[in-house]
Amino acid sequence: MAQISQKTQISEKAQASQAPQPADGTEAKTRIVVPDTHRMVSLLGSRDEVLKAVEQHVKADVHVRGNEITLTGEPADNAYAERLIGELLTVLERGEELTPDTVRTAAGMLDAGTSERPAEVLTLSILSRRGRTIRPKTLNQKHYVDAIDNHTIVFGIGPAGTGKTYLAMAKAVQALQAKQVNRIILTRPAVEAGERLGYLPGTLFDKIDPYLRPLYDALHDMLDPETIPKLMAAGTIEVAPLAYMRGRSLNDAFIILDEAQNTTPEQMKMFLTRLGFGSKIVVTGDVTQVDLPGGQMSGLRVVREILENVEDIHFATLTSADVVRHRLVADIVDAYGQWDADHATSSAPARVRGQRSGRGR
Template sequence: MESTTVTLTVPGNDLMSDLVGESDVLLRRVEGAFPGSEIHVRGNRITIDGQHAATVRRVFDEVVALLQSGLHVDERTLDRAIDMVKADERPSEVLTTEILRSARGRPVRPRSVGQKRYVEAMTDGIITFAIGPAGTGKSWLAVAMAVRALQAGQVDRIVLTRPLVEAGERVGFLPGDLMAKVDPYLRPLYDALFDMVEAESAQRLLDRGMVEVAPLAFMRGRTLNNSFIILDEAQNTTPEQMKMFLTRVGFGSRVVVTGDISQVDVPDGRSGL
């Protein structure tokens, strides 16, 4: 692969400053991601030498587009952008997709190509399955999409549910009434909800029944119309529970099923997911 030289002119001093980062930290990070590349800056012009010059130019073009969209680009965001460009993806199309504003006013966005496709699947599909390891944003993005659908009037309520798996303690021997016993198992769903909606607003939605958080067993015998339904930790359902859940879906409803098939805790190991 022959060495080439390409140039890029950045519009505006402020944009150039954000592009290279404080003490050129972002510039050097791009250089380090493409061994053998040399990047030189003079005024608003960037010159790139090396075998990967064209790809580095694409990285800078994409980061400029991100900055022009109002997105703050730090080292983590830059790393994501570099990975996407190497995979022939467009960071400016992925990282600027805003689902909603969180309770703290921060934009909730997909952070990878996979998350962008997940959001698109939830937007276009009636039933979406998301299978992946913990920490990949499956439940968090699903709750964000549910809140957006409720705020837009696309659904009348949100239903968040999980199978109740006893890990080490028998639920019947735990202190408190039924809801006190199962509340710790459902707490991650509450946490995701309160990330998206201010505490007072979330509590009003819960009190009015517009958001329901309940164990999967509570879904039996019901038909859920005009609802955004999320089944979390679905790897811990039995095949019978999964069939029961999917047959609860009524008219105008959307369903997201999330789980990690590497963490199955059902007693006989037979997962409904």
């Protein structure tokens, strides 16, 4: 390949150069050089899985030889591929590992024309423990996390697998560790998800434990397991059913209401009015998974109409594009959404039955 003198900086460790567009309309070539061999290997991924993901998201032909990547295509297509690779290199430079999902997320943000750089979103750290970092993985998740920082009450509404509860809990632990709050309170309504469990054996704690187990699971991901019983015994972390919130004023606390779609409007009002001085509330839920008996109205469905114009309250909406579980989860969410839309004229009881479709964090 002939040496091209015109170069543009793509990252600290890579450079790109583009040949002038030939007059006869043939395709242009852009060359990206990655001097760091180790970073080049990471950019390609195991068995070239990252490279294959890049090829799926760009129109330019991508050819790799040694530490050089050559892009062949229309100038605009080359520029897009160059920008995508540049964002991936920046993610690598900040110590993060690349996966096909990283490529998909970065490409989606570039396609959407957002003002935020994909690398800024994909390297934002909320919490780290034992080499594992919790961070938003999509643009909407970053906006959700930013809203928690900037508002007193935030509603995170979206389907299963979008990380709405998990990220809220990470922000709660972060606030506790930074001494912004004195305690964390995690609550959810004790409503059965379609099944009839009957009378559960054991003490009151044993009876409510199955409803609260997902919150405990998330806590174990974020804190050393041996410290959790001590923090709970001291009242620094409290996990309790929603009914335990009545009559209380919660000061200097980070409060999370999970599965809020299973609250009635009266319960939602009761919970929100527990807010005390120096506290923050995050409410999470999925309005397509209502398990209230007898077709009762969900408090999460009506609260937006009531509070949308109230200052310092924010509603964050997550979609199937923000699902961070197995890729099939997003397809399942979309398929159920399409089914609901196709059957919108069905009777109300049928719609309620159609909405009872599993649980999500």
